[in-house]
Amino acid sequence: MLRISKRVFYPQMTLSRSLATYNSPTKAVSDRSLTKKEREFLEPMIRVDQAGEVGAYYIYKGQIAVLGSDKKLKPILQEMWDQEKVHLARFDELVAHHRVRPSLLRPLWEVAGYTVGFATATIGKEAAMACTEAVETVIGNHYDDQLRELVAIENHNQDLVDLSKTVAQFRDEELEHHDIAVAHDAQQAPLHAVLKAVIMQGCKSAIWVASRV
Numbered sequence: 021m022l023r024i025s026k027r028v029f030y031p032q033m034t035l036s037r038s039l040a041t042y043n044s045p046t047k048a049v050s051d052r053s054l055t056k057k058e059r060e061f062l063e064p065m066i067r068v069d070q071a072g073e074v075g076a077y078y079i080y081k082g083q084i085a086v087l088g089s090d091k092k093l094k095p096i097l098q099e100m101w102d103q104e105k106v107h108l109a110r111f112d113e114l115v116a117h118h119r120v121r122p123s124l125l126r127p128l129w130e131v132a133g134y135t136v137g138f139a140t141a142t143i144g145k146e147a148a149m150a151c152t153e154a155v156e157t158v159i160g161n162h163y164d165d166q167l168r169e170l171v172a173i174e175n176h177n178q179d180l181v182d183l184s185k186t187v188a189q190f191r192d193e194e195l196e197h198h199d200i201a202v203a204h205d206a207q208q209a210p211l212h213a214v215l216k217a218v219i220m221q222g223c224k225s226a227i228w229v230a231s232r233v
């Protein structure tokens with residue numbers, strides 16, 4: 021089975037990387053309840069991340085519906101999809117654990133994700149990869165921004181430490197997906213720059229909405 025290595029840097033990589041680092045706290049971690057302020061900080065974060073993972077899950081599902089018969093591409097898409105399943109399951113767990121109200125627009129994220137995945141895969145393999153490149157750029161940067169915020173607060177609380185670890189791990193995996201897409205000719209897609217810009221803007225708008233609604 022194809023394995024996605026922990027850190028894959030392809031020469032075509034275009035994403036600038038000055039990534040936030042996460043070091044486990046050296047002080048004792050407390051399992052105290054979150055303060056009201058910490059909850060207000062954490063809730064929209066978990067809500068938008070769950071919605072993003074719903075979108076990602078459905079994008080890969082849509083791509084596999086079209087490209088599942090491609091022997092070379094199928095295992096690559098399948099491996100990335102399998103990681104998205106783990107991401108989504110983790111945020112489902114966090115939503116339940118913290119009793120976060122999920123995004124009310126989940127059906128929209130499902131349909132939008134599937135449509136984008138299916139449509140780009142219908143254009144061709146390169147367009148499907150350009151879609152992945154665009155989406156994972158935005159999601160990777162989004163997780164990186166969140167990690168910076170989490171690192172900036174005093175997070176010797178077990179829940180916040182756990183969330184930081186999750187966000188750091190998923191950020192790395194999303195950026196690996198990005199690198200894989202670029203290595204599989206994302207930038208050869210027809211109208212690559214336009215396609216990438218449109219999908220990135222769509223993702224940014226979805227993030228803005230999903231953190232609120």
Ligand SMILES: [Fe+2]
Binds near residue numbers: 073103104190
């Ligand atoms: Fe993901």
Ligand SMILES: [Fe+2]
Binds near residue numbers: 076100104
């Ligand atoms: Fe991903």
